[in-house]
Amino acid sequence: xxxxxxxxxxxxxxxxxxxxxxxxxxxxxxxxxxxxxxxxxxxxxxxxxxxxxxxxxxxxxxxxxxxxxxxxxxxxxxxxxxxxxxxxxxxxxxxxxxxxxxxxxxxxxxxxxxxxxxxxxxxxxxxxxxxxxxxxxxxxxxxxxxxxxxxxxxxxxxxxxxxxxxxxxxxxxxxxxxxxxxxxxxxxxxxxxxxxxxxxxxxxxxxxxxxxxxxxxxxxxxxxxxxxxxxxxxxxxxxxxxxxxxxxxxxxxxxxxxxxxxxxxxxxxxxx
Numbered sequence: 001x002x003x004x005x006x007x008x009x010x011x012x013x014x015x016x017x018x019x020x021x022x023x024x025x026x027x028x029x030x031x032x033x034x035x036x037x038x039x040x041x042x043x044x045x046x047x048x049x050x051x052x053x054x055x056x057x058x059x060x061x062x063x064x065x066x067x068x069x070x071x072x073x074x075x076x077x078x079x080x081x082x083x084x085x086x087x088x089x090x091x092x093x094x095x096x097x098x099x100x101x102x103x104x105x106x107x108x109x110x111x112x113x114x115x116x117x118x119x120x121x122x123x124x125x126x127x128x129x130x131x132x133x134x135x136x137x138x139x140x141x142x143x144x145x146x147x148x149x150x151x152x153x154x155x156x157x158x159x160x161x162x163x164x165x166x167x168x169x170x171x172x173x174x175x176x177x178x179x180x181x182x183x184x185x186x187x188x189x190x191x192x193x194x195x196x197x198x199x200x201x202x203x204x205x206x207x208x209x210x211x212x213x214x215x216x217x218x219x220x221x222x223x224x225x226x227x228x229x230x231x232x233x234x235x236x237x238x239x240x241x242x243x244x245x246x247x248x249x250x251x252x253x254x255x256x257x258x259x260x261x262x263x264x265x266x267x268x269x270x271x272x
Contacts, residue, residue, distance in 0.1 A: 007267035009260040010216075011208050011223050016042035020062035020210035022203060025049050025079055027069030027098065030199035033248070037200040040255040041227075043207035054081035062210035063091055065203050066113065068106060069098040076109055083117030092120035092209035092217065096202035100124070101131035114162055120209055121165040121221055122158060123202045126151055129168050133157040152181050152272065165221050167205070169198055173225050175218070182222045185268040186229035188236040190247045197251075201228050204255075222269060230266045231258050 021044045026034055035045040048057045051074075058064055064086040066079045086093045095117075097110045110132070113119075122132065130136075133154045151168050155176035158166035168174040169191075173184040191197045205224045212220035235250035 007226065007264055007269045009223055009227070009263050011211050011220050012042075012227055012258075012260055012263070014211040015207050018062075018211055019044050020207055021046055021060055022206045022210060023048060023057050023061040023064045023082065024067065024203055024206070025075065025082055026065065026067040026096075026199060026203070027071075030067065030069055030196035033196040034200045034203040036252055037255055038203055038207060040252045041204060041207060042256075043204075043210070045203070049075060049078055051078040051081060054078050055085050058082055058085040058089060058091065061086075061091065063094065063206035065094045065096065065206040066117075067096040067098060067199055067202060068100070068109060069096070069199060071106060071109060076112070079113060080116055083113065083119075087118050092206065093117060094202055094206045094209065095119045095122045096199060097122065097124050097128050097132065098199070100128050107131065119162065119164045120217060121167060121205055122162065123167040123169065123198075123205055125169050125198065126154070129154050129158050129166060133161070152176065152183075155181060165218060167221060167225065169201060169225075173229065175221055175225060177218045180218065181272050182218075183270045183272060184222070184225050184229060185270075186226065186233055186266065188229075188232040188247075189241070190236050190239070190244065191229075191232055193244055194248055194251075197232075197248075201225070204228055226267050226269055227258060227263055228255075230263050231255050233266065234258070234262075 024047050038045040100110045151174045155166040155174045159176045159178035175182045208220040208224035231254040234254045
């Protein structure tokens with residue numbers, strides 16, 4: 001393992017300079033929070049889901065984020081078309097397989113998406129990525145659940161199997177490209193108690209990938225997680241554990257105010 005907790009940002013300022021347009025096909029629970037979070041960070045969201053727009057909107061965008069949180073059958077074809085269009089255009093595509101192990105419909109949909117779209121990154125909780133890695137895990141609906149397998153092992157397996165970046169959110173975040181793995185120890189217990197906090201992170205991953213080149217996608221994804229989790233820590237300061245609504249507001253504020261210097265001071269990132 002390299003010396004932990006030594007980190008430099010590269011992409012935050014690029015987002016604020018370029019304002020990349022991030023196309024989100026997301027769920028009804030997360031749409032507003034994700035859009036506001038992207039705006040606060042410095043990116044530009046577009047929340048289009050009609051299949052009639054799935055070739056034109058990616059043409060305008062710098063990244064596509066597909067989130068299956070409140071999956072509706074007619075959306076699947078739109079997701080497929082948007083992802084394929086993004087692949088053709090060479091722009092990054094992020095998958096958030098919300099609750100993939102909860103129902104057969106979700107699992108079958110994600111399998112279809114993975115078979116027809118080359119995803120740049122897959123971000124989810126431990127239970128979701130364990131399902132994709134086909135390892136035993138006791139999921140609790142769309143929540144993470146628990147299992148005995150190493151999160152590093154799960155992330156590496158998903159990354160290798162799907163030729164993607166695999167990112168697991170949790171007490172320790174794990175990001176792997178199959179060869180190199182990053183462990184991130186920032187964050188707050190408020191995240192799992194705040195609806196759509198994971199969905200917003202997936203959208204932010206899209207923004208960071210949008211301003212990176214293919215050779216630096218891994219570094220960009222690590223920075224997306226680092227910025228977000230440090231912002232979460234800052235948003236929690238002076239809050240009582242029950243102030244979930246205030247945390248959500250504070251998080252948006254911190255995404256707008258956070259600086260590279262603050263992130264570099266507080267980041268806890270190590271590589272294995």
